Amino acid sequence: VQLVESGGGSVQAGRSLRLSCKTTGLTFEKLRVAWYRQSPGSECTDIAKIYTDGDTWYRTPVKGRFTVSRDNSETTVYLQMNNLRPDDSGLYRCGADVWGEPHTTSGTCTGMTYWGKGTTVTISS
Secondary structure (H helix, E strand, O other), X not given: OEEEEEOOEEEEOOOOEEEEEEEEOOXXXXXXXXXXXXXXXXXXXXXXXXXXXXXXXXXXXXXXXXXXXXXXXXXXXXXXXXXXXXXXXXXXXXXXXXXXXXXXXXXXXXXXOEEOOOEEEEEEO
């Protein structure tokens, strides 16, 4: 089971980035997938989720700017991030779970079963 994030980088405020979370070794259609952000000195916080039926959830600070989507044929979840701000900077990790499986902890991230290692986003003002 692997989750591999990509797409991070350093951009100026107001620009966009698209992150990818490629999953292998799992039945993708059964996965709920979430994006987490860990900023320096802060906890790991979930910011967006996409469910098996395509429903989505966003934490308030990213609503209207971030869009999470999934491509079942590519077994990949995307996070389109627009109008980026300096406080969006951090390590972005994806986590996934299947209904009924126990959750695990990875570093300070909790609430999912499987975890990627993350991709770093740095936004300059």
